[in-house]
Amino acid sequence: MEKYDWMQAIKTNILILKIVGLWPDSEDYKFDFYALHASVWLSTLLVASTFFQGINIIFILDDVKALTGTAYVLLTEILAVIKTYFVVKNMKMLKHLMQSLNNNKLFQPRSHEQIKLIQPSLKFWKLLYNLFHSLVGGATLFWILFPIVDKKEKRLPFLGWYIVDTKVSPYYEIVYGFQFCSCCYMSALIINIDTLIAALNVYIGNQIDILCNNLRNLKAGCSIERDLITCIKHHQEILNFVQYANKFYRWIILLQFFVSAVSIGITMFQLTIVVPLSSEFYSFLFYANSIISQIFMYCWFGNEVQTKVSLLKNKFTLWCFFQSNKIPQAIFESGWTDFPLKTKKDLVFLLMKTREPIKVSAFNLFSLSLDTFMRVKDILLLHNTVKICFRF
Structure with missing residues (x-):
């Protein structure tokens, strides 16, 4: 069977990361033209912009509306x-993680059936990628256009401190x-870093689906022990992949949830004080929805990673009943009754290894699951608290 290219599904994601300077051709950055390209763009459009808006906080500490209107943007930029x-x-x-998907033979689908098996989750990732792209793009568009639409003289999209007078041409146009x-x-950075992390979890779920399919197709015969x-080796490689992936993005996830909680609270407060149905109102609305879609x-x-391998924990949740315990269920659906005694012992060993669920978490403080997402509704209540605090 022809080798399956796992990178094909995220080629647009990789292309944009390469353009913005976050995907060198080699394994790491070297002293070459691409490193120069990346350092110029990152230092100018990322670090410098964040610095100018961060310094401006000192000058607006007494202005509550300006402070809250700047804080959520600054937090996003710092993140x-x-x-x-x-x-x-x-x-x-x-x-290394991306290369292992294509180079490790254990990660390759063995049949067209397995390729069809992994397509739904990849298509759903693509759907969320487009949705997230639209929401962030909408927020960016309204941020950029609302000074022009509101027709306020010499107003910038974001408050910032600059060494020139931004109310005078041509400095205003330049800034x-x-x-x-x-x-x-x-926006391009945030969209493609977040969706790349999501893609890693999609690939983990795909590998679990492939492993389950291989286990179901186990049949007694001369090659049963080898299969x-x-x-078992495939399962171990999946665990190794999860370990390295979790090590890569654990800090990002932890900080993302902290910033999202604060930003949603501030954004909800801003929605209560801006002019309804104005361009500024829509920018806050798109921003809040983009954060929710991001989480x-x-x-x-x-959650897909966890439910595909975990044992049933919530006996009262019908959805979890059908999704959980996939690997042990796949073993049960194989022809294990006809296996030799030694093979049955190996199956028991594999069952013992799958007792503990594979969890994607931030330093084990919280796991990424639908239960965690449902708690976002508690975060949405923060805007009432923030509103009351600022009144006093």
């Missing part, structure tokens, strides 16, 4: 800087263009 740092720092690890470019650049050992994307695919 983008941190995400970029961890991606660059762990680039070799990330490249406006700089903020436009930096906003688009950061079972291959399945959903993390939690959904993290």
Whole structure:
């Protein structure tokens, strides 16, 4: 069977990361033209933009409306800087993970049936990618356009401190263009880093589906021992992949949830004080929805990893009943009754290894699951608390 290219599904994602400077051709950054390209864009459109808006916080501490209107954007930009740092720092690890998908024979589908088996989750990832792209793009568009639509003289999309008078031409146009470019650049970074992390979890779920299919097709015969050992090795390789993937993005997930909680609270507060149905109102609305879709994307695919291998824990949840315990169920659906005694003992060993669920988490503080996402509704209540606090 022809070798399956796992990178094909995320080729657009990889292309954009390469354009913004976060995907070198080699395993890591070297002293070449691409490293120069990446350093220029990152230092100019990411770090410098965040610095100018961060310094401006000092001058607006007494203005509550301006402070809250700037804080959520600044937090997002700081998080983008941190995400970029961890991606660059762990680039070799990330490249190793991606290469192992194509180079490791255990990760390759063995039949067209298995290729069809993994397609739904990849298509759903693509759907969420487009949705997230639309929401972030909508928020970016309204951020950029609302000073023009509102027709306020010499107003910038974002408050910032600059060494020139931004109310005087041509400095106003130059700074406006700089903020436009930096906003688009950061949006591209955030979208494609987050969706790449989601794609890693999709691939983990795909490997579990392939392993389950291989286990179901185990039949008694001269090659049963070899096939079972291959399945055990495949399971171990999946665990190794999860370990490295979790090590790559654990800090990103932890900080993402913290920033999302604060940003949603501030955004909800801002929605109560801006003019309804104005361009600024729509920018906050798109931003809030993009954060919720961002958290959903993390939690959904993290939940997929967990439910495909975990034992049934919630006896009252019908959905979990059909999704949980996939690997032990696949073993049970094989022809194990006709296996030799030694093979049955190996099956018991594999069952013991799958007792504990594979969890995607942030330093084991919380796991990415639908239960975690449902708790976002508690975060949405923060806007009432923030509103009351600022009144006093």
